[in-house]
Amino acid sequence: MLVYGRNVAKEVLNNNKKVYKVTIKEDFDDKNIISLLEKKNISYEVMNKKDFSRFDKYSSQGIIMDIEDFRYSELADFIDEDDSKVVILDHLEDTHNLGAIIRTCEAAGINGIIIPKDRSVSVNATVMKTSAGALENVKIAMVTNLNQTIKKLKDNGFWIVGTAMENSIDYREINYSGKTALVIGSEGFGMSKSIQESCDFVAKIPMYGKINSLNASVAAGIMIYEMIRSKK
Numbered sequence: 001m002l003v004y005g006r007n008v009a010k011e012v013l014n015n016n017k018k019v020y021k022v023t024i025k026e027d028f029d030d031k032n033i034i035s036l037l038e039k040k041n042i043s044y045e046v047m048n049k050k051d052f053s054r055f056d057k058y059s060s061q062g063i064i065m066d067i068e069d070f071r072y073s074e075l076a077d078f079i080d081e082d083d084s085k086v087v088i089l090d091h092l093e094d095t096h097n098l099g100a101i102i103r104t105c106e107a108a109g110i111n112g113i114i115i116p117k118d119r120s121v122s123v124n125a126t127v128m129k130t131s132a133g134a135l136e137n138v139k140i141a142m143v144t145n146l147n148q149t150i151k152k153l154k155d156n157g158f159w160i161v162g163t164a165m166e167n168s169i170d171y172r173e174i175n176y177s178g179k180t181a182l183v184i185g186s187e188g189f190g191m192s193k194s195i196q197e198s199c200d201f202v203a204k205i206p207m208y209g210k211i212n213s214l215n216a217s218v219a220a221g222i223m224i225y226e227m228i229r230s231k232k
Contacts, residue, residue, distance in 0.1 A: 001066070001067055001068070001069045001070065001124065001125065002064060002065070002066055002067075002125055003064075003065050003067055003125040003128050003129070004055065004058045004059070004060040004061070004063065004064050004065070004125055004129070005058075005059065005060060005061050005063070005129050006030055006033060006061045006062075006063060007129070007132065007133065008065075008125075008128055008129050009030075009033050009063050009065055010032070010033060010036070011128075011133050011135075011136065012065060012067055013033070013036040013037070013040065013042075014036070015136045017067050017068055018067060018068040019040075019042050019065055019066070019067050019068075020066040020067065020068070021045070021065070021066040022037060022042060022043070022044035022045065022063070022064070022065050022066075023044065023045045023047050023052070023055075023063070023064045023065075024044055024045070024046055024047070024062055024063050024064075025046075025047060025049060025052045025060075025062035025063070026046050026047065026048050026049060026052070027049070027062070028046075028062040028063060030062075030063075033063065058125070070122075070123040070128075070135070070140075072123075072140055072141060072142045073112065073139040073140060073141050074141060075112075075114070075141050075143070075149065075152065077112065077139050077141070078111040078112030078139050078141075079111075079112070079152075079153060079156050079158070079179075080156065081111055082179075083177075083178060083179060083230075084111045084112075084158070084179045084180075085109075085110050085111055085176075085179075085180055085181075085182075085227055085228055086110065086111055086112045086113065086114060086153075086158075086180075086181045086182070087101065087105055087110055087112075087113050087114070087181070087182050087184065087220065087224065088113075088114045088115075088146065088149075088150070088181055088182065088183045088184070089101070089113065089114070089115045089116075089120065089183075089184050090116075090146060090183055090184065090185045090186060090190075090191050090192060090195050091116060091119050091120045091185075091186045091189075091192070092115070092120060092121050092184065092186055092187065092216060093120070093121055093186055093187055093188070094121060094187055094216070095121050095124060095126040095127050095130065096126065096130050096217075097121075097187065097215070097216045097217040098115075098121045098123075098127050098130075099126065099127040099128070099129065099130025099131040099132075099135075100130055100131075100217035100220075100221075101113070101184070101216075101217050101220045101221075102127065102130075102131040102134050102135055102138050102140070103130070103131045103132055103134040104217070104220060104221045104224055105134075105138050105224065106131075106134035106137050106138045107134070108224050108225055108228050109228065110138070110224060110228070111139070112138070112139040112140065112141060113138060113139070113140045113141070114140075114141050114143060114146075114149060114181075115140065115141075115142055115143075116142070116143060116144070116145075116146050117142050117143065117144050118144075122142065123135065123140065146195060147194055147195065147198060150181070150195070150198045151198070153179075153181050156179065157178070157179045158179040158180060158181045159176075159178060159179065159180050159181070159200045159201070160180075160181050160183065160198060160199045160200050160201075161174060161176070161180060161181070161182050161183065161199065161200065161201045161202075161203055161223075161227070162183040162185075162191050162195065162196050162199035162201070162202045162203070163182070163183060163184055163185060163190075163191065163202070163203055163204070163205075163219065163223060164185070164190055164191055164196060164202050164203075164204060165190075165204050165207075165212070165213070166204075167202060168202040168203055168204040169201070169202070169203060169204065170203070170204065170206060171203035171204060171205055171222070171223055171226055172226065174201050174203055175230070176226065176227045176228075176229070176230040177230040178230075180227055180230075182220075182223055182224065182227055183195060183199060184216055184219065184220045184223070185216075186216075187215075187216050203223065205219055205222055205223070
């Protein structure tokens with residue numbers, strides 16, 4: 001997986017991820033990163049500005065790394081914990097939203113994130129950069145079927161809370177104590193019908209202005225912090 005940017009490079013090097021190749025721009029001047037590379041005996045290629053310009057679209061800050069792919073967790077890694085709080089992303093499509101949600105989940109102490117294998121954003125360089133260091137501290141499980149996964153969660157004592165504007169109740173009226181899974185729908189279509197039918201509760205965030213919806217990562221942040229209040 002190709003990743004880019006100075007903060008991501010430091011995250012990779014400090015977490016001992018396997019690095020296959022490093023390319024830096026000829027005027028790259030981050031002595032801390034250079035020192036980490038040399039300390040770990042990782043060689044790097046210095047590329048002239050003209051050739052390195054092919055990476056301009058990545059906002060690379062002068063460094064590109066080819067590293068091992070992200071390692072997904074198993075459901076069992078986090079659903080058996082007492083009072084477990086998890087977030088299910090129902091076919092989220094935007095990499096920046098996923099990165100922002102991962103960052104919020106890490107800050108809030110969420111036990112794990114569940115994403116579907118198909119028709120969904122997965123962990124890539126943009127997600128890693130947007131999560132700003134949180135990715136290594138959050139467990140993410142990739143599953144083949146969300147409906148079957150929700151059934152498994154219910155069998156393990158979870159309450160399922162979905163999010164939608166219609167046929168829903170104020171998110172503050174729900175009791176989030178005990179094992180809880182929060183479902184965040186996709187940016188364009190929200191939760192799928194079958195997922196919504198599997199929810200024990202469907203919550204909404206009241207809109208008081210002229211805008212009738214929030215960005216998925218913003219809505220997720222509000223819901224996540226309401227959900228974890230029960231753990232305090």
